Amino acid sequence: MPFVVGSTPAFAQDYEGKVISEVRINGLERVSEQLVRSQLEVQAGQSYSQLAISRDIRRLYDTTFFNSIKGDVTASGDGVIVTYIVDEKRVISEIKIIGNDKIKSRTIRAATTWKEGDTFVEEGYEEERDAVLKLYQSKGMPNAAVDIVVEEVGPSRVRITYMITEGKKAKISSLSFEGNERLSDRKLKKGMETKRRWWFLGGKYDESKFESDLSKVIDKYGDVGRMEAEITGTEMTYSENGKSVDISVSVVEGPEYTVATVEPGSNEVYDDDEIMDITKTKPGEVHNKSQVTADAEIIEKGYTSSGYINATVEPQVTLDKENKTTHVVQQISEGDLKYVKEITVTGNETTRDDVVRREIFLNPGERFDGSLLEASHRRLESTEYYDAIRFSTQDIPEDPRHSNLLVDVEEGKTSYFNFGAGYNTEEGVGGYTELRFNNFDIANWPSFQGGGQQLRLRVALGQRRDEYSLSFSDPEIFGYPLLFGFDIFDESYDYDNGGTDYSQETQGARIRFGKVLSPYNTARASLGYANVNYSDLRYGRFSPYYEYIGGDSTISTVWGFNRTTVDSNRDPSTGARHDFQIEWAFGGDNEFWKFDHDSTWFFSFDEEKKWVFSVRSRQGIGGAMGGSEHIPLASRYFAGGSTTIRGYDARDVGPKEPEILGLFGDDVSVGGELRLLNSLELKYKASKFFRTYLFMDSGGVWLEPGDFDPGDMKYSIGVGLGFDIPMMGPIRLDYGFPLNPDDDQGSGKLHLQGGFRF
Numbered sequence: 001m002p003f004v005v006g007s008t009p010a011f012a013q014d015y016e017g018k019v020i021s022e023v024r025i026n027g028l029e030r031v032s033e034q035l036v037r038s039q040l041e042v043q044a045g046q047s048y049s050q051l052a053i054s055r056d057i058r059r060l061y062d063t064t065f066f067n068s069i070k071g072d073v074t075a076s077g078d079g080v081i082v083t084y085i086v087d088e089k090r091v092i093s094e095i096k097i098i099g100n101d102k103i104k105s106r107t108i109r110a111a112t113t114w115k116e117g118d119t120f121v122e123e124g125y126e127e128e129r130d131a132v133l134k135l136y137q138s139k140g141m142p143n144a145a146v147d148i149v150v151e152e153v154g155p156s157r158v159r160i161t162y163m164i165t166e167g168k169k170a171k172i173s174s175l176s177f178e179g180n181e182r183l184s185d186r187k188l189k190k191g192m193e194t195k196r197r198w199w200f201l202g203g204k205y206d207e208s209k210f211e212s213d214l215s216k217v218i219d220k221y222g223d224v225g226r227m228e229a230e231i232t233g234t235e236m237t238y239s240e241n242g243k244s245v246d247i248s249v250s251v252v253e254g255p256e257y258t259v260a261t262v263e264p265g266s267n268e269v270y271d272d273d274e275i276m277d278i279t280k281t282k283p284g285e286v287h288n289k290s291q292v293t294a295d296a297e298i299i300e301k302g303y304t305s306s307g308y309i310n311a312t313v314e315p316q317v318t319l320d321k322e323n324k325t326t327h328v329v330q331q332i333s334e335g336d337l338k339y340v341k342e343i344t345v346t347g348n349e350t351t352r353d354d355v356v357r358r359e360i361f362l363n364p365g366e367r368f369d370g371s372l373l374e375a376s377h378r379r380l381e382s383t384e385y386y387d388a389i390r391f392s393t394q395d396i397p398e399d400p401r402h403s404n405l406l407v408d409v410e411e412g413k414t415s416y417f418n419f420g421a422g423y424n425t426e427e428g429v430g431g432y433t434e435l436r437f438n439n440f441d442i443a444n445w446p447s448f449q450g451g452g453q454q455l456r457l458r459v460a461l462g463q464r465r466d467e468y469s470l471s472f473s474d475p476e477i478f479g480y481p482l483l484f485g486f487d488i489f490d491e492s493y494d495y496d497n498g499g500t501d502y503s504q505e506t507q508g509a510r511i512r513f514g515k516v517l518s519p520y521n522t523a524r525a526s527l528g529y530a531n532v533n534y535s536d537l538r539y540g541r542f543s544p545y546y547e548y549i550g551g552d553s554t555i556s557t558v559w560g561f562n563r564t565t566v567d568s569n570r571d572p573s574t575g576a577r578h579d580f581q582i583e584w585a586f587g588g589d590n591e592f593w594k595f596d597h598d599s600t601w602f603f604s605f606d607e608e609k610k611w612v613f614s615v616r617s618r619q620g621i622g623g624a625m626g627g628s629e630h631i632p633l634a635s636r637y638f639a640g641g642s643t644t645i646r647g648y649d650a651r652d653v654g655p656k657e658p659e660i661l662g663l664f665g666d667d668v669s670v671g672g673e674l675r676l677l678n679s680l681e682l683k684y685k686a687s688k689f690f691r692t693y694l695f696m697d698s699g700g701v702w703l704e705p706g707d708f709d710p711g712d713m714k715y716s717i718g719v720g721l722g723f724d725i726p727m728m729g730p731i732r733l734d735y736g737f738p739l740n741p742d743d744d745q746g747s748g749k750l751h752l753q754g755g756f757r758f
Contacts, residue, residue, distance in 0.1 A: 015048045021079035027086040029155035031065045036084070039063065048073065048080050056084070064119070065089060090120040093157040099164035103139060108162065111135045120150070120158050132162060140205030142242040143167030171203035172196045173244040179232070179251045182224055188217050191608060194247075205245065214249070221253060222289030227319055227326065228254030257287045260325035264299070265316070267332045269308065275299055275330070287326045290607070292317065296330055303334065304370025309393055309403065310335030338368045338393070341402035347409040348450075351385060351439060355452035356407060358476055359383065361519050368393075368403070375519030380409070382569050383452070385439045387412035414439035414449070424753050426641050426650040427493075430462025442472075452476070454485075464494045473512070483514030483524075494536070500651045500669050501659070502545055503536040504634060524560045529553070529588070532634045544657035544670055550632030551589015558583045566602060571685075571724075573609040576601045583622075585635075592631045594622035610685045618677040621705055636671030637701050639714075642751035644677055645697045647716030647736025652745060654701025667744075672701040674708060683722075693720035697736065715739040 023044055025036050039059045041052045053071040060069050070085040095116050097105045109115075111131050113124065129146050136144035147163040175196050177185050189195070192213040197203025214231050221229035233250045261283055264275045279295035281288065296313040303311035311334050318327040342364055345356045359379040361372040373391055380389045388410040393403045419433040434456065441451025453474045460467040473485035492505040510528030517523055531553045537543040559582050566575035576599065583594040600616040620637050624630050641650035654675075656667035677699035684692045700713045718736035734751040741747070 015073055015075070015080045016050065018048045019079040020044050020046050020048055020082055021076050022081045024081060024083040025086065026083060027088065029088055030091070030157065031063075031086075031088055035063075036060065036086070040084075042082055048082070053082065060084070060086070088156040090152075090156045090158050092116055092118050092120050092160055093153055094159040096159065096161040097164065098161060100166065102141065102166055102169075103135065108132060108135065108164075112162075114160060120160070122150075128162075132164070136164075136166065137236070137238070139207050140169045140172075140236075140245060141166055142170055142238045142245070168243075169205055170238060170243055170245040172205055172247060173203070173239070174246045175249075176247070177249050177251055180253060182226060182253050182256075183220060188220060191216055191220075191606075197244075205247075210247075217249070217251065219289060221251075222287070223291075225256040225258060225286040225288070226254045227257045227287060227289075227317075228252075228321075230254070255324050257319065257324050257326050259283050259285050259287050260320065260323070260327055262328045263330070265329045265331045267334065269303070269306075269334050275302075275332075278302060279330070281328060287317075287328075292328055299330055299332065301370060303332075304368075304373075307337045307339070307367040307369065308335050309338050309368045309370065336400055338403045339401055340364050340366050340368060341396060341399065341404050343405045343407065344394075345407045345409070348411060350411055350447075350450045351409070351452065352441075352450050354476075354479075355385075355439075355450065356380070356409065358452075358481065360405075360407065362405065368405075372519060378569075379519070383438070385412065385414050385452070386410060424642070427465045428463030430460055430465060432458065432460035432467075434458045440472075464496065466492045475514075481516065483512070485512040485514075486510065487512070495651070500638075501536075501538060502534055502543075505533045505535070506634065507531050520563055520565050522562045522564075524558075524562070526558045527555075528558070529555050530634070532632070534633070538659060544659060544668060545633060548630050548633045548636065548670055550628060550630065553588035554585050554590045554632065554635070555587030556583055556585035572602045573604040573612050574602050583635075585625075590632045590635075591626035591628045592622055592624045592635065594620065594631070594635065596620045612683045612685070614679075614681045614683070616677075616679040616681070618675075618699075620675040622673050623705070631673050633671065637673065637675035638669060638671050639675060639677065639699050639701045640669075642732075642734065642753055645699045645714055645716055645736075646695065646718050646734050646751050647697070647738040647749050648714060648741070648745055649749060653699065653714045655703040655707075670703070672703045672707075674702040674705040676700055676713070689724050691722035691724075693722065693734070694718075695720060695734070695736075714741070 020042065021044060023037075023040065023042055025033055028036065040056050042049070042056055053073075057069045057071055060066060065088060066086045067089050068087045072083040072085060074081050074083070092114055093116065095109065095114065097108050100108060111134075112128050113131070114120070114128055125148055129148055132146045133144060136142070144167050145165040149161040149163060151159045151161070153159045172194065173196060175189060175194065177188055180188060193209045194205070194213045195203065214234075217231065218229055230252050231249060232252055235248045235250070237246045237248070239245070259281060262276070262279070262281050264272055267275060278298055281291050281295050292315045296315045300311055300313040303313075311332065313333075314331045316329045316331050318329075320327065340362050343357060343360065343362070345353050348356055360376040361379075362369065362376065377389055377391060380386060386409045390408045392406045392408070394406055395403050414437065416434070416436045416438075418436070419431070421429070421431045424430070437448070437453075437455045439449055439451070440453040440455040441448055442453060442455075444450055451474075453472065456469070456471045458467065458469050467489070468491075469487065469489040471485065471487045473483060475483050477484035486509065488509045490507045492503065494503045495501060508528060508530035510526050512524065512526045514522060514524040533552065534545070534549055537545055561580045563578045564575070566572035566577060579596075579598045581596045583596075585592045596619070598616075598618045600614055603613045605611040605613065622631050622635075622637075638651040638654060639645050640648035640653040645653055651669045651671075654669055655672050656669050659666050659668045677697075679695060679697050681693055681695040686692060696715070696717045698713055698715045702708050702712065716736045716738045718734055720732065720734035722733075723731040732751075732753045735748060736751065737748050738745060
């Protein structure tokens with residue numbers, strides 16, 4: 001520490017031995033005079049000593065309160081007056097940070113050395129400024145500017161304000177790796193959220209995402225046996241204008257490890273062979289970190305599905321660095337077999353308890369089953385009543401065989417008034433208004449909420465289609481586990497595109513029943529009445545449609561079975577959907593039967609489930625009964641368009657007849673009694689709101705089942721884009737290329753489905 005003593009008169013030695021009449025202290029502002037005097041050796045009444053003053057100055061410097069101290073002595077009568085002249089250090093009383101939006105204030109404070117309560121050192125100005133600029137540069141913002149303002153706010157007290165202009169973040173121009181041989185740059189980048197810009201899109205640098213991406217890189221090396229891989233450094237090189245940055249990541253891959261042994265640990269309920277049979281990691285293979293973790297999850301799921309709800313499995317991996325092998329132990333804590341004591345529901349301020357409970361596949365007294373809890377969670381989510389659903393268990397100390405199941409929900413918005421507009425290549429432009437209650441209770445006046453019923457009133461008016469409808473559903477009618485619902489509808493459709501040309505008006509009603517058979521299976525039945533009128537048949541009785549119109553009214557019953565094992569109803573990645581339906585029209589003016597099948601399988605190829613391949617197969621067959629000659633036009637099968645075979649016009653695939661007496665004029669589609677449809681689709685989930693698609697469709701329609709000929713099948717391929725925009729709804733855009741079109745079916749077709757909610 002520098003030691004500076006103020007000069008005293010050259011003749012100070014002439015005062016040696018004289019009596020000190022007074023000791024004065026000048027320059028104090030913040031430091032108390034009492035504190036200073038407590039450090040002084042020199043006192044009034046003593047004999048003057050130059051050495052004593054020097055010692056006092058040293059002690060005052062040791063307090064760290066002063067920048068400089070001088071000792072002065074002046075004659076006063078027969079004695080002398082000693083004066084200590086001090087210059088106090090300034091203290092930082094407050095630090096303010098202004099203009100920072102992208103970096104939190106506490107992060108900036110941690111990067112600087114000035115702290116509130118510390119001594120203000122003016123020489124540290126540039127060092128503090130550079131520290132903040134370096135912080136911003138490390139966050140991808142090299143264009144930031146920092147000004148530091150120092151204000152006097154009191155005696156020897158200052159306020160420091162960092163005034164920051166953050167500027168725009170630099171876009172990532174390139175991302176590369178150094179030192180990697182086992183895994184290419186492309187493989188290391190796959191799955192990273194940090195990406196270089198593409199034209200004017202993307203390329204933003206986010207430090208938290210980048211740190212997470214570096215962890216993913218280490219995990220990828222763990223999947224190929226490089227258990228000692230590490231990131232040794234990252235380097236960011238900015239362009240001269242600071243608008244772009246090149247990122248280079250240095251890695252050391254390390255040696256490859258293979259699995260020497262795999263075994264479970266601490267298991268008693270199941271023996272070693274039973275556990276190892278359901279795992280995939282085997283001795284002699286290259287160590288795969290992700291697979292070892294997945295094995296632990298499979299084992300744990302097996303335990304929880306068997307009632308051991310507190311079971312945990314932790315993979316313990318030991319490295320043999322000499323032999324470059326790993327020893328894997330799936331360490332199991334089994335816990336006790338548990339049964340359900342009580343089910344407690346919380347958070348449901350509006351929804352009745354029984355509405356929540358009926359979606360849970362466990363009952364008091366039954367053994368806990370983790371798979372049933374997962375299915376119950378999916379069921380509760382599918383109601384769309386709740387923003388969040390949490391399951392937990394509560395042990396009962398006095399009853400170790402039982403635990404309580406706690407279900408906590410956060411209720412969301414369930415009543416909607418929507419209106420909007422949309423466009424569909426089959427239906428044209430249209431608008432609609434809809435009042436929908438998803439958690440309706442017809443008996444709960446005046447709120448009419450919380451009963452788990454659904455009520456919908458809808459009016460839609462469009463270029464080709466108009467609809468007026470009222471629907472009601474109660475999943476448990478009168479407390480019985482049986483769905484009841486009804487629909488009343490009035491619809492009209494102008495078929496003036498593709499292969500058809502007429503208008504159809506349908507009025508009717510139906511009652512519906514449904515039963516949940518298991519977590520994945522449901523059955524349904526309905527009884528309906530429909531009255532159909534046709535108009536705008538260009539040639540009236542001479543139109544080929546006239547033969548297939550049938551009578552006006554139809555009374556029919558429908559029986560169906562559905563099995564669903566998908567991981568998400570809204571956007572599935574794995575699992576399957578199967579639906580079987582039989583319709584029997586036995587009353588009114590028409591008698592016929594129909595059988596329909598629709599199955600879709602979903603397969604995911606990566607951990608993030610961004611790539612999803614689906615296979616869909618649909619078949620429909622029917623025939624007339626009793627006094628009817630054909631299935632009526634309104635119930636016949638058609639194909640072509642956005643929902644069947646893309647690349648072809650709506651209803652333009654299948655049997656056709658000339659529009660005048662079946663002998664002259666343009667060919668028009670008359671539908672059939674047999675339809676086969678198949679689709680293959682590859683989906684890439686580019687983001688939460690954006691999807692891309694590749695697809696192949698095939699199918700055909702035959703006038704009667706006996707006319708089936710595989711050579712009549714039509715095929716198409718195409719690409720698609722999907723958008724799921726909040727508050728607007730899903731939009732799907734496909735372009736299909738027909739592979740074997742007829743001469744009048746063109747070379748391609750754009751299909752658009754979507755709309756906007758307001």
